[in-house]
Amino acid sequence: MKPRLLTPGPTPAPEETLLELARPVTFHRSSQFRAVIKEVSEDLQYVFCTKQPVLTITASGTGAMEAAIANTVPPGGKAICLVSGRWGERWRNICKAFGVTVVEVKVPYGESVAPAALAAALKEHPDAAIVTSTLSETATGCRNDIKGFAEITRASEALLIVDGISGLGVMECRMDDWGIDVVVTGSQKALMLPPGLAFIGLSQRAWKRVDSLYQGPSAPKAFYFDIRKYRDNLAGNDTPFTPANTLVRALRLSLKRLRDEGIENCWKRYSRMARAARAAAAPLRLELYAKDPADGLTVYKVPEAVDGVAILGALEKDHGIRVAGGQDVLKGKIIRLAHMGYIDYFEVLAAVSALELTLPKFGHPVEPGAAVAACQRAYAGGA
Ligand SMILES: *Cc1c(COP(=O)(O)O)cnc(C)c1O
DSSP states (O other): OOOEEOSSSSOOOOHHHHHHHTSOOOOSSSHHHHHHHHHHHHHHHHHHTOSSOEEEEESOHHHHHHHHHHHHSOTTOEEEEEESSHHHHHHHHHHHHTTOEEEEEEOOTTOOOOHHHHHHHHHHOTTOOEEEEESEETTTTEEOOHHHHHHHHTTSSOEEEEEOTTTBTTBOOOHHHHTOSEEEEETTSTTOSOSOEEEEEEOHHHHHHHHHHHHSTTOOOOSTTOHHHHHHHHTTTOOSSOOOHHHHHHHHHHHHHHHHHOHHHHHHHHHHHHHHHHHTTTTTTOOBSOSSBOSSEEEEEOOTTSOHHHHHHHHHHHHOEEOBOOOGGGTTTEEEEEOOSSOOHHHHHHHHHHHHHHGGGGTOOOOTTHHHHHHHHHHHHOO
């Protein structure tokens, strides 16, 4: 059977990227590798829609999240955490680990945070140093209005920090134009690379904060995650520690792909795939979990009477289709189908057709072909 990976991270990587990973290990302090760093760093700026340096850290995405908090807010400082799911909760938990006072703005799972809720929180807490948010809440499949958040934070002292881990490269997110202060992402979702790299970009305003914090009485407690080191080394196309250089070499190829297509075309392509995946819900007799769905994944609600964990097992065992279920309290209750990175429409179609074959075996009859037809219609109708 042919295995197909359709989880919202890790995602599959293109052939040329995988082939690069099979090549010999090389030394990282060399002019050749500095040229790679330069090229990758420019392509990352393109993906982040920023002129500011984008730093590459050897870590999973959470490493960049931790770096964002550790470097921008002192212990005892205040964070407004916009929480619409597990990944918004991760920001909150990192803040707590660093002794940051958390003001939580929380919505029920499946919903997005309204910019008005942020405006109200900032009014009540004008001393907030940062606002944390999630572009695509991968736990529930919802999108958040980052542009709307940025309009509010831009007019305040608070820095807007965005977790773009499953959204950047998939959905419009313009760091400079929108006035976002910090964007982080990871390698294994939309950037078409295996896990292992984290990325962080900061606005000039955010860098001012970082530099002044290090000069003040409550300097950040960071060594590996002291992001000034990454910035200063990057100026000479170098890295402060041994980088995962084989991954960086492979990243060059994945980013070329993204650059050749054009970021705006990527956004359109994912949006079209997302429309198709959402159109499958009604004929599958499944509800969409997210009220305002993100474009990198589609989350279907599993009916009460159906065993969601068993469905995932059957999809993989019978059809080689690996999709993700829910985490924590959502375990067994949702199916998360990814369409980000190197996943194409025909794989989404394969997953939908596998669902058509599988759901009836779990007491949830569906009309064969109806969901596939709905996908096709939605996809054909799209631009
Ligand atoms: C996957 C994901 C993370 C976690 O990233 P790791 O690479 O596992 O540390 C954080 N936020 C979002 C939105 C994600 O999708």
